Amino acid sequence: MASFHSPLQPLSNGATSSIAADEELLYTLENVQITAAPQEGDGTLWGAGRLRVTSRRVLWEQPANGFELEAKHVGLHAVTRDAQTFPEPCLYLQLLLGDAADDDAVSELFVVPADAAALEPLFDALSRAAEMNPDSDESDGDDDGMIGLAGDDEPDADAMLRRFDAMLADSAPPQALPGFAVTAGQFDDAADDDGGGFDDL
Numbered sequence: 001m002a003s004f005h006s007p008l009q010p011l012s013n014g015a016t017s018s019i020a021a022d023e024e025l026l027y028t029l030e031n032v033q034i035t036a037a038p039q040e041g042d043g044t045l046w047g048a049g050r051l052r053v054t055s056r057r058v059l060w061e062q063p064a065n066g067f068e069l070e071a072k073h074v075g076l077h078a079v080t081r082d083a084q085t086f087p088e089p090c091l092y093l094q095l096l097l098g099d100a101a102d103d104d105a106v107s108e109l110f111v112v113p114a115d116a117a118a119l120e121p122l123f124d125a126l127s128r129a130a131e132m133n134p135d136s137d138e139s140d141g142d143d144d145g146m147i148g149l150a151g152d153d154e155p156d157a158d159a160m161l162r163r164f165d166a167m168l169a170d171s172a173p174p175q176a177l178p179g180f181a182v183t184a185g186q187f188d189d190a191a192d193d194d195g196g197g198f199d200d201l
Contacts, residue, residue, distance in 0.1 A: 007073035011066035024055040027125035033112040053125040071129040089116040
């Protein structure tokens with residue numbers, strides 16, 4: 001199994017991760033597809049598995065592989081239903097990478113439930129996890145309700161903030177995801193909405 005160059009920690013051979021006594025299960029969803037994108041390169045479909053969001057982590061489990069991701073390592077999350085951004089309605093996650101990450105590091109995840117109606121409760125679960133895991137590196141102590149962004153001294157923090165601001169402003173983000181087109185208004189907050197292997201890492 002390929003090693004991870006991101007906050008994603010691998011689960012292999014159909015392993016499952018137990019919920020700790022001090023950890024609350026917020027949401028569970030079966031048959032969730034994950035597409036992962038490195039910093040430079042096209043996204044790779046990892047397949048479908050069970051997704052669980054807890055008060056501390058995001059867990060994705062399938063027979064071949066899986067991962068766990070601490071909530072504090074998600075820089076932002078947003079619902080997108082724009083087919084030019086991603087072929088299916090999905091929850092977009094941008095991961096916080098360390099300084100040592102290379103261009104192959106997984107920096108973005110596209111989470112696709114079998115039923116798009118699950119996007120809003122999934123978004124809400126991630127938002128709750130964000131509130132329960134504020135960024136300890138933020139010097140101003142403000143909590144904007146999203147999963148914490150890196151402090152001002154992190155090299156990628158400003159770029160991530162600009163991209164998220166662009167999403168909220170219904171304009172194209174500063175940097176397009178390789179392999180996918182970007183259009184204005186592509187990301188929608190769920191609350192305002194109307195309505196696979198790891199070898200290539």
